[in-house]
Amino acid sequence: MKILICQPKLESGLEQLEYELHKNPFVDAAIFPEGYLNENIVQACELAQKYNVALITGYRNLQERPKDRAVMINRNGTVVIDRIKYSVATFAQESGFTIGHILCDELVIQGLNGVQESRLDLIVHPIGVGMFSEEQFDEWIGRAREIAIQHKVMVIGTSHADGSFGDTGISIPIAYCFDKQGDVVFISKNDVRTRILDMQTKQFYFA
Template identity: 65%
Template structure:
């Protein structure tokens, strides 16, 4: 399975996602950050169907609290997961993979704590803005590695290329992948290029920015 991991800039529309799909028609799934879709879920469903690609990431319902949600859209444009932040994660079938999910700071606040995830083939971790310190960057990488080892599963996380936590003005964009043994497949720090991962061979290609 070919997975595209993107670190887009925050935007009101989803032009960057559409461009990635147009430029990479053979990928099986695209993983993008928390909140990236904003309220463009309908458009994303159309794109998933048009390009025959699974979409995994996050969106916002601004009138709700918490406003952030994680979603998975299948290649037919059907929304198969729409979970509100801080609710209980669950496994979702995505093609031949059993997929678990953590949304941004759920990694630290509640993690997974669910033995069902021992059956996961992949855990996705959409992150909002970048890290606000070197210490936070290392903490999140460490926690993600622990999850990969505990559940013997690959884990992939990605943040936006821009934005800062709490308007601090500090942002360290982050994207990463650890395999089922906790070994690093890639860690991107202040490197917001799109990456293509072959989930079977663990080969990573850096595409562009």
């Protein structure tokens, strides 16, 4: 499975999503940050179906608290994961792989909620804004590696290219991938180029 890993800027629409899917029509799945879709779920489903690609990301329901939700849309444009932040992790099949989410700070607050699923292939970690310090960057990278080793699962995370936490005015864009042994496939700091990863070979390149 070939996965598109994107670090878009915050936007109200889905222009960057459609641009990346149009530019890379051969990928099987695309990962975007927490909240990127905003409330544009119907349009995202249409794009998934149009480009025959699974979308693994997050959106916002402003009627709920917390407002952020993890979402996975399959290649037919059907929502197969839709859960509110801080709830129990759920999983879905895509292209023969079992895939689930850790949504932003769930990584450090609850991890995988004690899930003992031995057949997980991939955990996607959509992150909202970039890290607010070097210490947070190191902490989150370290925790992601621990989860990869503990659950013997590949973990991929990505944040937006801009934005800052609270009023700090600081944002260190982050993207990373660990394999099932916890070995680094890539770790990106302040490099927001789009990447494509081949899960079978664990090789990546810039799109």
